[in-house]
Amino acid sequence: MNNFGYARARDVGDAVRRIAADPGARFVAGGTNIIDLIKEHVALPSQLIDITRLPLNKIEETKDGGLRIGAMVPNSDLAYHPLVEQRYPVLGSAILAGASQQLRNMASTGGNLLQRTRCLYFYDTATPCNKRQPGSGCSARDGINRMHAILGASEHCIATHPSDMCVALAMLEARVLATGPGGERVIPFSEFHRLPGETPHIDSNLRRDEIITTIELPPQGFAANYTYLKIRDRLSYAFAVVSVAAGLEMAGDVIRMGRFALGGVAHKPWRDPEVEAELAGAPATTETFLRVADAVLRYARGHGHNDFKIALARRTIVRALTQAARGTPQSQSDKRIR
């Protein structure tokens, strides 16, 4: 590995001071992505600031009936937490659909948001990549782009965000709490990650000298009618080709309101609240679900190898909403899709 320095942050203020003082410094929490990127020579930090001992490892109820999740809570602890299992099962399901148990035991809640794309060209330092080296070009556009974006891409970058957890957090309308030199601010989840545009090297709107301290969930958890449906090349331990986190509030066979977010299709978890609003008051039928699927995908565009993802996303949305409406969420152990 390339050489780098190491410091351990004493508290959140200390972490912010250290990152602000050294433009080459990066935080390390679970390490599952940053250490891999250092080994691949994609990340070359001057020092790693260890934030694993910060007191951000609690999961607590908020006064309004929501949940506060410390940024250092390991993914596995979050997935299996009784309040998540009871009230936000879509979040637990999405987490357990991703990575392996070893990685989930290491990876932090905050770090999951900040993991970088698994675009092969981003990882391959022998090829141009605007995300790794701004202005060098995008190798994926005319390359092997089977895993790449069909929504929200730009001519500069067609990479996807790899997280499963974030797809559920987007659907649940989580809030990200971040602390920087100027104090704390709240970032709505939909504004946390960015589309690539002309600056694909910037994944999120978190500033370089800010640290994620907490993820907050609003009270609504869709515990009765939800699913996280992930379509991938292997049954387990593979990134999503397409995934859907869905949550519905039902009144008999009619949908009172519903939301869904897509993973594996864009530079950020993809939502279209205007289309989701069409679910309100509609019957929970295949016709309804096909209509919203087509509406969400109206601007979808393939790049050759990933053209199939448009049809796959359409079917995955319909199946996910069907599973949610029936109250039969996708099992992350028995992978048969019903």
Place this chain on the structure above:
Amino acid sequence: MARRSATARKQETVPKPTKMAVTLRVNGEERTLRVAPWTTLLDALRLHLDLTGTKKGCDHGQCGACTVLVDGRRINSCLTLAVMKDGAEVTTIEGLAKDGALHPLQQAFIDHDAFQCGYCTPGQICSGLGLIAEGKARTAEDVRELMSGNLCRCGAYPNIVAAIEQVMSGKGLGEKKR
């Protein structure tokens, strides 16, 4: 000449490999070592502590061969730094047998012929121990899913699942022996 001076300049900017003291409790024994910040826990175990039972497969957290238990939880030791684990309790494959007797899961791997080449086995066994301690697996499907972070290129998967199920079900050492 220009090339040499460029090289010399580059070397000046590389941080000095300042070693740091790290204390780990490895298989019940306290060990203090001095490692560079970029030394992974895996390399610290293998190269500094001579515990070569833990294997380096992919070194990228994809194969699971480096799985060890840290404070009782299974992790990929290739994706964490030794300096980050100062004060931690580490259990490797070398720490499982007690007084010359194999751990029940080690015995179950033999009983079920759960390996061929054996390279992934230390990681499989540590991962299996982590899985049992987590207590989330009920069915063979659950075991397969929760062991998916451990690859076996010999394809001993059905026997690995059977070995773990034997210990999960509480059947004693060697009960299924011929």
